[in-house]
Amino acid sequence: MHPATHPTVNAPDGRTYRTPLVRRRLLRGLLAAVVALPLVGAAAACGDDAASDGKTKISVFWWGGEARAQLTEQALDLYTQKNPDVVFEKTWQANQGYFDKLATLTAGGNPPDIFQIDDNYLTEYAARNTTLDLTPHQESGKVDTSKFPQSLWQYGVVDGQLAGLASGENTQGLVYNKTLLTKNGLPEPTTGMSWEEHIAWAEEVSKKTGVPGTMDASAVDKAFWVWLRQQGKDLYKGNDLGFTVEDVTRWFELWKDARDRGATPTPDVIHEGNATDITKQLVVTGKAATSWVWVNQMPELKKNTTDELGVIAYPGDPSGQWARASMYWSVFRGTKNADIAVDVINFLVNDPEAVKLLGTDRGLPSNLDLRRVVSDDTTDEAMKQSIAVETELAESFGESPQVPIKGHSKVRAELIKSAENAQYGRATPAEAAAQFVEACKAAIAS
Incomplete structure (x- = not known):
């Protein structure tokens, strides 16, 4: 949470x-x-x-x-x-x-x-x-x-x-397999990359290494939240949602394009990444070159791989991130x-x-x-x-958002459900987005 x-x-x-x-x-x-x-x-x-x-x-x-x-x-x-x-x-x-x-x-x-x-x-x-x-x-x-x-x-x-x-304190961290990149002569991702640049980089990693370049983040609430803040929106506004169906559609379409280009794993592996704990994130099981985690989870990730790991901010303007109380x-x-x-x-x-x-x-x-x-x-x-990266990121943190409203845990669960409907092709990005917003409104109203 x-x-x-x-x-x-x-x-x-x-x-x-x-x-x-x-x-x-x-x-x-x-x-x-x-x-x-x-x-x-x-x-x-x-x-x-x-x-x-x-x-x-x-x-x-x-x-x-x-x-x-x-x-x-x-x-x-x-x-x-x-x-x-x-x-x-x-x-x-x-x-x-x-x-x-x-x-x-x-x-x-x-x-x-x-x-x-x-x-x-x-x-x-x-x-x-x-x-x-x-x-x-x-x-x-x-x-x-x-x-x-x-x-x-x-x-x-x-x-x-x-x-x-x-x-x-914690903030969002994109963890990547530095050993894999070095071995294949590939550049490391950098803070400040746009989302589109990140996906293009991941596509190149997939082609050259055979390892999907990035875990699909469409079901990752913390990634969606940062992306919204970079669009001038937020997850919540008062006691209501801070985003629209159109916003979610754009988010799901971003990741559909990444899947279509081979930048992410297949839906079954994406589901595995959505469902597992920190010790089995795809970046340490070798099923993706990057995973979307919290910066302070680096020590636990490192215990589960012999590869060297790096960590940067999520793509886009790093001021979308904030000093979150873990x-x-x-x-x-x-x-x-x-x-x-x-x-x-x-x-x-x-x-x-x-x-x-x-x-x-x-x-x-x-x-x-x-x-x-x-x-x-x-x-x-x-x-x-972890401490060095978060200290560096702190210089560009934006203001903290409001604390999530009642029903937030249900909103997180519904994002996974709707994103996976899009990932498996059971719904278009627009259909999955509409399902998600409807479920969110019901969750915060109950």
């Missing part, structure tokens, strides 16, 4: 969730079952804010793999070392079903004091008055965003309220320990030791000063590459 690498689970940008409507229908059953689940049972104890020894207990709930869990637990333990009167109820799980469980806990009146969230759901939870407005704490300095890129912290504002604090820390509006919870999330993004511990697992550190420290300290060359 958009986001950071999960070492043992799918990357956030590959997630699909049940829609809010489906979750509401499932709530009663989930509430009945939740007490039987040890993991959720731990989070459900959030209402008890006092430990047996009189210390303040703060509950924290997040998704991710085991590596993220270990890093987060270490960072929270570090907070306790520095603040002995605060202890934590730590609960984590893989991303599958995370938002179902978070919805269950909040509906049942036992939400965690602090929870991880992303831009697929921030607007929805803010609209439910579930998230604490961090604006007063930001104004008082208790939440310090002075070292954040302005567009990064602003990407957590919903209806004038700071609903989430960016735990890390995910956020939010505080429950009804917590009995708001000041402490706010101090904890500020610690996780601004304390030098905590930030060095967490590294780039949730994206590049939001604090620019500490981002440089992490880059200097790491021995992971792919991580250094």
